[in-house]
Amino acid sequence: MVQGIAAGAAVPRGMLIADAWSQLGDDVAPLSNASGRPLARTVKLLLDPLVLRPNLNPRFAGGLIGVEHVDDLRRAVADAGPALAATAAWFQLVKRARRRAGVTEGNPQDLYFQRCFELAHLHGDPADAPDAEAIAAATVAEVRAERGEVTVDRLRRFMTDPDQVVRLAGLLQRAWDDRPAPRPAPHDGLTAFLDTCATAPSDAQWNALAANGVGSAEAVELDEPRVARGYGLTARERPEPPQLGDRASKKALPPPFDRSIMERLFAAFTSVFQRESMADIPSMVVGEIHRSAAAWQLADEPSRVAMALGRDASTGIGYGGQATPASDANARLMARYAREAYVHAVQRRPDPESAMVPDDLRREIMDVQEPYLRRLWARLHGRELRGETTAAGDVWDLLDGVFRSVLLDQRDRLRRLLERDGGRP
Template identity: 45%
Template sequence: MSPSTRPPSADAATAMGSVPRATAVAQGWIALGDSVAALSNGSGRPLARTIKLVLDPLVIRPGQNPHLAGSSLTPAHASELIRRIADAGDVLSATAHWFAVLKSTRRALRITDGNPQEKYFQRCFELARTLGAPDPATAEQIATAAVQEIASAGGENLMTRIRETVHDPVEADRLHNELLSAWRTRRPAQATITDADALVTAALNACGTDAVPEIDGLIDARAGSAAASALEGSGAARVLGLTARAQPRMPELGATASKRSLPLPFDRSVYERLFAVLSGNPADIDLDADEALTDEIARTAQAWELANEQSRTVMLLGVEASHALEPTDLLRPTNAHRLLRGRWDREAYVRRVRRLPADLSGVPEAIREDVHTARQGYLRRLWVRLHGRELRATQTPVSEVWNTLDGILRSVVMDQRQRLKVAISRGTEGAA
């Protein structure tokens, strides 16, 4: 290690009366040598995740030892921290060796989802504490069981099985026939009441107040499903930002997906719709691969391409409430419209985009476009939220309708703020 990368010793720092905690951690770690290389960075120091997942919670334990938690330590406390790392040296070495075994097993099982450090570091420490270093006679079996258990808990196995199913020619043909049948038999729903507009207005007026929005009447009357019939008209779903096509059409079954290039909601393949949810936090989704695919195929052919009437009703309310984000001086009369418009209008960048020419606003082009099409972006996020909840077999409680509608706008605003911050920090409009 060169002098420029070697951390100052605790003794050297003592002359200044304190020791940086990072220096003590690095000194204790580097003393362990190559035995912990799998948990170290290029300069031989512990990886950030090693500190976060192993050293702090399992070795140093600053919660139980607050005198070891500060950014600067007394010389005595720095020596104690270094000694703790040294005392755990055998376990940390075994942890590093277990991590290498689990990573190799992960590759052999063709598991690719998630960061292996995040998923395996603490399990490797557990194995090291209970079993010591890996035994060549049993390590492969133990590692396979551990990797499969972690993958199952995180949902990788489900996505892997879905991927395998859609790549199987026989299964893919069966699923494609299910898709054709579902779309061949789909029928627009008709509402069973004539005063749906009045009920929508009443529900939106209750938003943001102590009253709970009354949506049971809308659900019972299938007003959300009936409203979706308008999406069949040329350009209607495109106006709402749910498709780039003139009107929704049967999706492909699909077999590949990328988070960076997901199409608009109604343009996604069946596989992409599942991938968008299962590649996030799927541990609470209790489905097998065939159930997930069959349910999703049925969902694509239903109103709003959602399965539950409660979800469709929330979508109906969102479509109406999101008029508040349109670039017009006309404001609809409900409390939800006023609150959403108020939140939107409070954003300085929104006011600048609306008031100033593009070359004077100082707002990057991509964000200016998002401001002008805020309603479409809002409704896309609302659909994605409701779709994810359906996959998790959860509903939006009536008491949470307003929190959902308002939360979607908060999400839109926070995303745009962050992108604007990044663009300004880079000093270029193209950064957004």
């Protein structure tokens, strides 16, 4: 709970929204993450544009909310509670209709969250609508018709057009030839931000890190032999210009820096794009070419700062990791890792490096930083493609959320292996 706020103080927006959301209860669980907080897409697609409407209510905008507006924001979320509960119920129904229709393209949250909010206002709770199943099926069919041609097909045709291949190859070569020369790193301030971002994120510190180009400066080391490979971002000695590519599969994606332009866009198009974001394929391809030649292979300085913060926050986590945390954020991630039951299960085994654990998974457990930075890069890359900005109040949720995702993946994979081997997770 957010309480006991001093007069004239301000409250981080994300914390306040999470607190107000927690009062809505289990009825909004389909719109929440495992911690009971609203999903990032819930905030982006529902709360911001349809409930809080910061463009019309500037007091709800920004990373910090003035204490005089805290109750107003809470009231806005609470008042929308019944509509959000109905939205969640419609979303469950629409997802079932989607499965029955055999629809697999696109992210359901992107496609249906706002449609379900409309259904909630038109029909109330689906339990009270006698034709709810038919309405859900019609919604799926309508969205599918509006989306028209599958975007991945358009992307593939564009990138395999012979005339485009020649032009794009020239753009790619020039983008890498024109990369700016490395410059010395400024006084970074990364540790100071990591010491407070989980509890009291500072807009001033965050803005200074981006304005001073700290993320770009911290990327200089990636061109040194084996540095980017040590972070799990490439399998090569050092990053090289990517291929344009003509095919992709989400089941066989290489490390981020080794992905072709086709693979980078394919991974994002199949999961995060809304129709309006897919309209201009040529511009997106050109943008990705330039992004591939930028620091951390990301376009925006805040994204690069976030990668540098993630690198430092994840340092020393794994078998034989450092004993003394380097920052508060580093300590929190270490503590989360140490609490994982599967870590202790593997440590109790006579030979933790037995053949029972495949080499790739064993490496990930021994050094969590590699899978962590790969997933953080993918998350930031997706945010850039969606045009999402990253504010100081978003950083800890981003860093911690990616870490949780990595641990859940390792836990699930190890549980299956241990059970098959006769052990207990």
